[in-house]
Amino acid sequence: MRQGGTDAVHDERLALRKRRPSLVDAACEHIRASILSGANWPGSQLPTEAEFVDVLGVSRTVVREAVARLAAAGLVEARQGKGLFVSETARYQAFQITREEVENLSDVIQLLELRLSVETEMAALAAERRSEVDVMSMRQQLKILGEAAIGLDDSVKADVEFHNVIARASKNTYYAKLIDFLGVRLVPPRSLYLRQGQSYVGARYKAVISEEHEAILDAIIRRDPDAARVAARSHMSSSLKRHRDLQDFMSSHSPTG
Amino acid sequence: MRQGGTDAVHDERLALRKRRPSLVDAACEHIRASILSGANWPGSQLPTEAEFVDVLGVSRTVVREAVARLAAAGLVEARQGKGLFVSETARYQAFQITREEVENLSDVIQLLELRLSVETEMAALAAERRSEVDVMSMRQQLKILGEAAIGLDDSVKADVEFHNVIARASKNTYYAKLIDFLGVRLVPPRSLYLRQGQSYVGARYKAVISEEHEAILDAIIRRDPDAARVAARSHMSSSLKRHRDLQDFMSSHSPTG
DNA sequence: AGTTATAAGTTATATGACAACTTAAATAAT
DNA sequence: ATTATTTAAGTTGTCATATAACTTATAACT
Numbered sequence: 001m002r003q004g005g006t007d008a009v010h011d012e013r014l015a016l017r018k019r020r021p022s023l024v025d026a027a028c029e030h031i032r033a034s035i036l037s038g039a040n041w042p043g044s045q046l047p048t049e050a051e052f053v054d055v056l057g058v059s060r061t062v063v064r065e066a067v068a069r070l071a072a073a074g075l076v077e078a079r080q081g082k083g084l085f086v087s088e089t090a091r092y093q094a095f096q097i098t099r100e101e102v103e104n105l106s107d108v109i110q111l112l113e114l115r116l117s118v119e120t121e122m123a124a125l126a127a128e129r130r131s132e133v134d135v136m137s138m139r140q141q142l143k144i145l146g147e148a149a150i151g152l153d154d155s156v157k158a159d160v161e162f163h164n165v166i167a168r169a170s171k172n173t174y175y176a177k178l179i180d181f182l183g184v185r186l187v188p189p190r191s192l193y194l195r196q197g198q199s200y201v202g203a204r205y206k207a208v209i210s211e212e213h214e215a216i217l218d219a220i221i222r223r224d225p226d227a228a229r230v231a232a233r234s235h236m237s238s239s240l241k242r243h244r245d246l247q248d249f250m251s252s253h254s255p256t257g
Numbered sequence: 258m259r260q261g262g263t264d265a266v267h268d269e270r271l272a273l274r275k276r277r278p279s280l281v282d283a284a285c286e287h288i289r290a291s292i293l294s295g296a297n298w299p300g301s302q303l304p305t306e307a308e309f310v311d312v313l314g315v316s317r318t319v320v321r322e323a324v325a326r327l328a329a330a331g332l333v334e335a336r337q338g339k340g341l342f343v344s345e346t347a348r349y350q351a352f353q354i355t356r357e358e359v360e361n362l363s364d365v366i367q368l369l370e371l372r373l374s375v376e377t378e379m380a381a382l383a384a385e386r387r388s389e390v391d392v393m394s395m396r397q398q399l400k401i402l403g404e405a406a407i408g409l410d411d412s413v414k415a416d417v418e419f420h421n422v423i424a425r426a427s428k429n430t431y432y433a434k435l436i437d438f439l440g441v442r443l444v445p446p447r448s449l450y451l452r453q454g455q456s457y458v459g460a461r462y463k464a465v466i467s468e469e470h471e472a473i474l475d476a477i478i479r480r481d482p483d484a485a486r487v488a489a490r491s492h493m494s495s496s497l498k499r500h501r502d503l504q505d506f507m508s509s510h511s512p513t514g
Numbered sequence: 515a516g517t518t519a520t521a522a523g524t525t526a527t528a529t530g531a532c533a534a535c536t537t538a539a540a541t542a543a544t
Numbered sequence: 545a546t547t548a549t550t551t552a553a554g555t556t557g558t559c560a561t562a563t564a565a566c567t568t569a570t571a572a573c574t
Contacts, residue, residue, distance in 0.1 A: 024325070061318070061321075064318075064322060065321060065322060065325040068281070068322040068323075068325040068326050068329070069325050069326065069328070069329040070329075071326070072325070072326040072327075072329035072330050073329050074355075089355065089356045091441050092353075092354075092355060092356050092441060092442065093438075094351035094352060094353035094438075095351060095352040095353070095434060095435055095438040096349075096351035096352070097349075097431065098331075098346065098349060099346045099349050110429045110430065110431050111431060113378070113382065113429050113431075113432070114375070114378075114429065114431045114432060114435065116378060117374045117375050117377060117378030117379065118371070118374050118375065120374060120377075120378070121370070121371075121373060121374030121377070122374065125370065172367045172370050172371065173367065174354065174367050174368060174370075174371045175370070175371060177352060178352055178371065181350075181351075181352040184348050184349060185349065
């Protein structure tokens with residue numbers, strides 16, 4: 001990705017566009033639509049495989065693969081000898097943000113807005129619940145971040161890990177999972193914007209971020225949830241503001257069209 | 258679900274336990290493990306279908322269905338003529354909390370802790386960005402909630418919708434999606450606990466909740482993000498406290514052993 | 515060396531068959 | 545007539561074989 005990153009992304013998009021929708025894709029959408037429309041509700045029985053074969057005009061292989069896909073998505077359940085059913089827990093769809101959904105700066109900003117809320121309370125919980133091992137791990141990541149010779153990728157990695165350690169220190173598995181989820185989606189755009197805006201990697205920037213991190217850590221060490229909340233919110237607000245400023249800058253310099 | 262709810266849940270659990278793992282299940286786990294172990298990384302090529310047939314000793318149908326399942330989960334991509342690959346975006350796994358994962362009061366409490374953070378900032382954004390239509394919708398849900406003759410299910414539904422409208426008023430699609438996600442998972446346990454603790458549906462409880470809701474709405478109408486943040490956080494904190502108190506009560510009255 | 519055609523390899527789809535399970539219908543026992 | 549058992553029908557799970565569609569490697573031609 002580092003070499004010819006833009007070209008690789010471009011080629012990949014092209015490849016996706018050239019892929020013709022398969023029969024399994026179409027069968028999936030047909031079944032999915034019948035569920036989303038309410039015609040088939042959680043627990044209700046769907047047509048049999050044989051009936052789908054007739055209705056869709058495809059082989060049983062295609063129907064079975066479509067069912068496998070929908071079962072994996074939690075929408076459908078196949079019961080041997082009985083038939084196909086809309087899953088009782090079809091409503092429990094996962095929360096997903098695909099890479100394609102985070103393609104604009106406005107998407108990144110939305111994501112940062114969400115992350116601000118999560119990080120704020122998470123830090124407060126970490127202040128209440130952290131262990132000494134948690135604190136040591138946080139310190140270690142900040143030490144790595146403070147090294148003068150660190151490269152951008154290692155810097156991003158240590159930053160992400162610092163936040164992941166805080167999440168784990170909250171002793172709430174959902175925070176830990178959600179922060180990891182958000183982190184995965186924010187790393188590529190962040191690295192991209194940091195590369196584009198060289199000023200972001202200057203010494204002044206690093207010093208500001210370092211202070212913010214230290215303030216969070218300090219509050220967590222002192223077991224002060226309110227201070228941790230304020231420090232974390234401040235840190236995330238700064239990040240959000242920078243992206244909003246970037247958005248404003250870009251929209252005021254956009255080509256006329 | 259209303260009639261014999263407990264029995265239906267019990268029967269369903271039993272049915273799940275009796276289902277024998279299929280060959281597709283096993284094939285899935287084999288492939289998934291090879292990815293998670295790092296032996297196969299994003300972008301790397303996996304063994305061909307034919308090779309999996311040999312290695313796993315199953316038919317090609319089983320391999321293909323396993324692949325369909327893993328593809329639906331975003332882990333694997335099949336490219337016709339080329340082979341099977343670990344998806345470039347395998348790391349972008351969805352955030353999922355299955356119904357089975359929210360089975361204890363402690364799970365509900367963790368979920369409420371997460372929800373507290375999300376609702377707090379969401380209300381602030383809604384105060385900044387809400388439209389008149391948003392406000393009308395919020396009012397409507399509070400009106401429904403205030404009706405004397407409302408049943409428990411309609412009450413829960415209106416409460417959920419009130420929060421969903423706030424989420425949409427934040428004009429951040431990720432907040433809207435996440436609140437919906439959290440709401441789906443909190444409705445069943447909430448209804449259950451409300452049913453068990455009759456005191457929760459008393460007039461005093463309703464009055465307190467109503468005041469909290471009105472405070473949030475008022476701040477949003479006045480376009481006061483700070484007040485909205487405080488009101489929403491206060492509202493969610495109360496809910497969280499009640500559940501923590503319930504947990505404390507239950508753990509101090511738990512059977513010995 | 516470059517271009518084109520052919521062969522080999524891989525996934526997408528189709529078809530037919532049997533295995534394993536569930537339910538309905540028929541038959542036997544009381 | 546009712547109940548219990550057996551059989552048949554229906555449905556998903558798996559296997560095997562074949563062809564279509566696509567990709568890559570190899571061979572043949574210019």
